[in-house]
Amino acid sequence: MNPAVSRVTERIIKRSQDSRRDYLKAIEAAAQSGVSRKTLSCGNLAHGFAACGQTDKQALSAFNKSNIGIVTAYNDMLSAHQPYQSYPDVIKAACNAVGSVAQVAAGVPAMCDGVTQGQPGMELSLLSREVIAMSTAIGLSHNMFDGALLLGVCDKIVPGLLIGALSFGHLPIMFVPAGPMASGIPNKQKARVRQLFAQGKVGRDELLEAESASYHSAGTCTFYGTANSNQLVMEMMGLQLPGSSFVHPHDPLRTALTEKAAQQVCRQTTNSGQYNPIGRIVDEKAVVNGIVGLLATGGSTNLTMHIVAIARAAGIIVDWDDFSELSKEVPLLARVYPNGEADINHFHAAGGMAALVNQLLELDLLHKDVNTVAGVGIEKYTLEPRLINGELQFVDGPKRSLDENVLANASSPFQKNGGLSLLKGNLGRGVIKVSAVAEAFRVVEAPAVVLTDQNQLKPLFDAGELNKDCVVVVQGQGPKSNGMPELHKLTPYLGTLQDKGYKVALVTDGRMSGASGKVPAAIHVYPEAAHGGVIGKVQSGDMVRLDASQGTLEVLVDEQTLAQRPAFKAKDNAHQYGMGREMFYALRGALGHPEAGAGSTLALDQGYNTGN
Incomplete structure (x- = not known):
């Protein structure tokens, strides 16, 4: 063993x-x-x-x-x-x-x-x-x-x-x-059409055709x-x-x-x-x-x-x-x-x-x-x-791979370590899926662009304000804030910026999940913004360093300055109502942090379980 x-x-x-x-x-x-x-x-x-x-x-x-x-x-x-x-x-x-x-x-x-x-x-x-x-x-x-x-x-x-x-x-x-x-059309082809749509080079009809040929x-x-x-x-x-x-x-x-x-x-x-x-x-x-x-x-x-x-x-x-x-x-x-x-x-x-x-x-x-x-x-x-x-x-079953381009044998792995890494630093703890990120993009140090909603990215992209090295920080996306949604709307835009030669990364207390791709993404960061996490104190222009190789995640701002900044506060309660969300207020408030499973503390604190 x-x-x-x-x-x-x-x-x-x-x-x-x-x-x-x-x-x-x-x-x-x-x-x-x-x-x-x-x-x-x-x-x-x-x-x-x-x-x-x-x-x-x-x-x-x-x-x-x-x-x-x-x-x-x-x-x-x-x-x-x-x-x-x-x-x-x-x-x-x-x-x-x-x-x-x-x-x-x-x-x-x-x-x-x-x-x-x-x-x-x-x-x-x-x-x-x-x-x-x-x-x-x-x-x-x-x-x-x-x-x-x-x-x-x-x-x-x-x-x-x-x-x-x-x-x-x-x-x-x-x-x-x-x-x-x-199998439908190759996933790489689907991703390419998504990026073209984000750039305005193809329309909705072409995008829907590609998506329908993939999910068919x-x-x-x-x-x-x-x-x-x-x-x-x-x-x-x-x-x-x-x-x-x-x-x-x-x-x-x-x-x-x-x-x-x-x-x-x-x-x-x-x-x-x-x-x-x-x-x-x-x-x-x-x-x-x-x-x-x-x-x-x-x-x-x-x-x-x-x-x-x-x-x-x-x-x-x-x-x-x-x-x-x-x-x-x-x-x-x-x-x-x-x-x-x-x-x-x-x-x-x-x-x-x-x-x-x-x-x-x-x-x-x-x-x-x-x-x-x-x-x-x-x-x-x-x-x-x-x-x-x-x-x-x-x-x-087969003892060895029948196609080493897809499934490697033990003697010749695609990389020596696994596909997921832990990140930690003054921004908290989070995870990153590194298996899809090329070595050249695993370390990013750049000014923060702070958002509180993934829909805020597109206008900045369209205006050309993201044509630079940057770390997009999306705050207020944790379990207690709004149920911790996945933020895949960001992917085509960030992927396009990376293809243009910019060093870009994502840092969020939300999720990206199984489709996390070629852009380095520090996700599940906690303590979340709504719970006083440092991620909620990051301001646009702050230098942020994500180093997937060393496992570090830091905002390069001194502790005294961070301590003096006000705690994160959601601008409105738009995420609390509509589409049934109001029915889940109590359950959302009972969710714990991601490293404890992001489950309901109401359940986890009972009996044989250990709470968050």
Whole structure:
């Protein structure tokens, strides 16, 4: 085992000793009651299966039969979730075939950051994770279920489902992915058209044509953003079947994997003799394996918050120093847009998860002795699914990359360290995705251009006022300010300035996420402006230094001057009302800082969890 991986893991175990013990004690107590339905009165049970057919009613009346709850994020506006429409019927039939029953326990909201980017609704995005977690818990709270399947793919949906599921850690629970859409136009071409539109060189019709050629059918968006990072991390943590992340929605193999997942969770209930609860799968070693997979592939910066929040839901305390130390040891093995020109389908074709796990094992970067939904041992994830004579089988996957332009082998990584770095200095702590940033642009020292809204950038760009070296500082974008939206409206303009030869960077207490690209972006900076953070005291013209190589983030202003400046104060409350935002006032105020997962302190301060 790599010494850094061992060291970080032991530190997490020690740090989490009390909270993890209390979590395991809580799920053990819940498990002692046996089949949940036994605790229900006859009236409770009658309500619970009133809409079932007679066969299912008889099965649910017999407490030796398992009932699997389906928590679905289906809606047909989201391309990634549209395939889930047919899944409940497939799952129910598969469960019936092994003598079990399945019921849809809950539908959870599923919003698309791609639709809401730059819109008021984007300010509900991070908040939706908390709502999804609570909705999952409500669905499972009927106490009707012996296990559950989670149907979700995208940004806040997967972590929300998992956080909610971990509050029922005594149940066997696993994810059922839906797969990416077929490849459209190259992502680099799409990004070029976006920059041309920002410069006024093409119109809206040309831009919409390019966007529609990229996002064009059912399935997950094919760039390596948060959705596909979620899938990879869930597989690395052993929470979905091996090789299931990136199979196309309409491939017959996808249906076979869904049927297998349904029957696998039935085999792991207390009735089966192979009891395998999710709270035991998600342990310190599984969390570290997930982080290693994320770093090795240059995945989404959103996961630096989500993994922390997920871990805390299982009584495990992880911080950004853990990410940073691992990132120094984990090489970058994938080049998938925005880290390269390939998309996730190319990654899958190059050997995908099996080849990645094999190479990480070769480097001794993964814990082997982990429990997974596929059985004991991370080696299970060097297998890949195949349909052979119509039957699903798991066979040895590629041991090495089949295309080293997309997926590197351990002996020749794309870079010696991982795709994410911790930044710290007098501006606070933040993260940066360096895997897509060329070496020449990783250090920027330039005057600040201070904004309090991403929409303020375009007029400055159009007026030519940004044709210079500059660090754009966007204040008041943190969790408590306005829900911490992603700020992708900035990307085409900053990318254009960089292409013109200017040294530019972004610093914000907001997010950029999985699509963070070629411009260095210090994001998730905290303390946020609204909480007295120094980022809220930066003024236009101040020199700011972002050094991704050394991991520093500083405003070059003396402490006395900064202390005398007034604290940040939002100019108005425009972000508090409209598009439903007024309904989330209390929840927004309860959100913590990003390194603690940016979750609700109302939830995290309870029981076995450690608050922000």
